[in-house]
Amino acid sequence: MQTHEMPRIGLVGSQGAYGRWLRCFFEDRMGLRVVGHDPHGDTALTERALIESVDVLIFCAPIHQTPSVIRHYVEQAAGAERGQLWLDITSIKAGPVAAMLTSQAEVVGLHPMSAAPKSATLRGRAMVVCEARLDRWRAWLERFLAATEADCVRANADQHDRVMALVQGMVHATHMAQGAVLRELAPTVGDLDGIRPFSSVGYELDVAVTRRILASNPVIYQDIQFENPYVAPMLERLAAHIDGLRDLVRQGDDVARERMRETLLTQSRSYVGEQAVAEGSYAFERLGYLLADLREPRYISVFLPLDRPGSLRALLSVFEQRGVNLDSIHSSRSAEGELLFRIGVSRECDAMALRDAIDAIAWQGIGRVVEAAGMATPS
Ligand SMILES: NC(=O)c1ccc[n+]([C@@H]2O[C@H](COP(=O)([O-])OP(=O)(O)OC[C@H]3O[C@@H](n4cnc5c(N)ncnc54)[C@H](O)[C@@H]3O)[C@@H](O)[C@H]2O)c1
Numbered sequence: 001m002q003t004h005e006m007p008r009i010g011l012v013g014s015q016g017a018y019g020r021w022l023r024c025f026f027e028d029r030m031g032l033r034v035v036g037h038d039p040h041g042d043t044a045l046t047e048r049a050l051i052e053s054v055d056v057l058i059f060c061a062p063i064h065q066t067p068s069v070i071r072h073y074v075e076q077a078a079g080a081e082r083g084q085l086w087l088d089i090t091s092i093k094a095g096p097v098a099a100m101l102t103s104q105a106e107v108v109g110l111h112p113m114s115a116a117p118k119s120a121t122l123r124g125r126a127m128v129v130c131e132a133r134l135d136r137w138r139a140w141l142e143r144f145l146a147a148t149e150a151d152c153v154r155a156n157a158d159q160h161d162r163v164m165a166l167v168q169g170m171v172h173a174t175h176m177a178q179g180a181v182l183r184e185l186a187p188t189v190g191d192l193d194g195i196r197p198f199s200s201v202g203y204e205l206d207v208a209v210t211r212r213i214l215a216s217n218p219v220i221y222q223d224i225q226f227e228n229p230y231v232a233p234m235l236e237r238l239a240a241h242i243d244g245l246r247d248l249v250r251q252g253d254d255v256a257r258e259r260m261r262e263t264l265l266t267q268s269r270s271y272v273g274e275q276a277v278a279e280g281s282y283a284f285e286r287l288g289y290l291l292a293d294l295r296e297p298r299y300i301s302v303f304l305p306l307d308r309p310g311s312l313r314a315l316l317s318v319f320e321q322r323g324v325n326l327d328s329i330h331s332s333r334s335a336e337g338e339l340l341f342r343i344g345v346s347r348e349c350d351a352m353a354l355r356d357a358i359d360a361i362a363w364q365g366i367g368r369v370v371e372a373a374g375m376a377t378p379s
């Protein structure tokens with residue numbers, strides 16, 4: 001009973017990006033004891049000792065290694081895992097879940113649909129949950145999932161992998177291809193810096209996705225293409241449509257134009273449906289406004305203590321009292337993960353009044369101004 005109330009957590013791959021995030025999550029948010037094993041920097045416990053000292057074991061190792069790592073743990077456990085819960089967070093589910101099912105543990109595959117966040121929970125992110133063999137651990141699993149604050153979606157492993165060929169395989173493939181095309185063609189038009197002033201909202205969003213991929217762990221993007229059997233057929237379709245478009249553009253006549261419109265626009269529009277098309281189009285517009293706000297050169301970023309009700313009102317009144325007009329206000333996070341309010345300030349506002357407002361935020365103890373950009377006078 002005690003085991004299912006306050007289980008000890010074991011992390012296989014404890015030194016990786018997600019392993020470190022999960023350790024903080026279980027210790028700080030759930031008050032649980034966490035131990036781990038990782039060939040890179042966490043070898044105090046042998047694999048067998050790790051298995052013996054935990055109730056819940058979570059595999060967070062590289063995708064292509066995870067099925068064999070799990071099989072190795074099954075061998076090491078040799079039955080000691082009976083009564084435990086084994087989880088994994090691998091981006092591909094069929095192989096790891098099948099490998100965990102060769103154990104005698106209860107088994108659930110998970111897939112959080114974002115990189116390890118800088119926030120304490122997965123709030124606002126989807127997480128796929130593949131219940132493969134779950135019985136006595138169900139209540140604890142539900143508590144754990146609730147604590148993550150993720151938007152959980154249930155699927156079996158095969159369904160997950162089929163969907164991921166589209167959600168990840170296709171999105172990553174198209175953006176990696178865009179990265180390669182830009183690398184080859186941008187030098188002919190003034191390089192990336194030369195292109196930037198010409199950006200559309202669509203270009204800016206796609207560049208952000210491409211650069212996110214380029215900034216991340218390449219092994220994950222490689223494994224997502226190579227380890228999911230549903231990716232190759234998806235790539236066939238993708239390549240066929242790009243090839244088809246190229247052929248039509250080469251053909252260049254009215255028949256080709258009509259064909260393109262029919263196959264790549266009209267048919268897809270009717271498949272998506274009028275309402276979803278309109279909602280998606282509005283989402284794009286909202287992102288456009290957001291990008292426009294974020295591009296405004298005059299803004300301040302303020303860190304507000306989270307545990308004080310009314311602090312946002314106090315912050316805004318500082319500007320109101322000084323007649324400083326605000327263009328926008330967004331809550332966001334710094335690159336380090338700190339929750340910030342980013343306040344766009346009217347370009348016409350009085351520089352002295354703005355400077356006074358910035359000083360007041362500090363001396364009235366309302367918050368900490370982390371950045372003040374585009375100000376006429378230096379701080
Ligand atoms: N990064 C993401 O965007 C993301 C998102 C969701 C799920 N995931 C999944 O999380 C898992 C880990 O991803 P990550 O970003 O933390 O990767 P990572 O490369 O940062 O961490 C993997 C860790 O596993 C360790 N490891 C390698 N072989 C091991 C072994 N035999 N035993 C124990 N540990 C071993 C490595 O030393 C490393 O510290 C992957 O399966 C990935 O698909 C990642």
Ligand SMILES: O=C(O)C(=O)C[C@]1(C(=O)O)C=C[C@@H](O)C=C1
Pocket residue numbers: 090091112113114115167168212216220
């Ligand atoms: O970088 C991010 O935040 C991601 O969302 C990473 C991403 C993705 O691009 O789909 C990559 C691998 C994981 O399986 C989940 C999400």
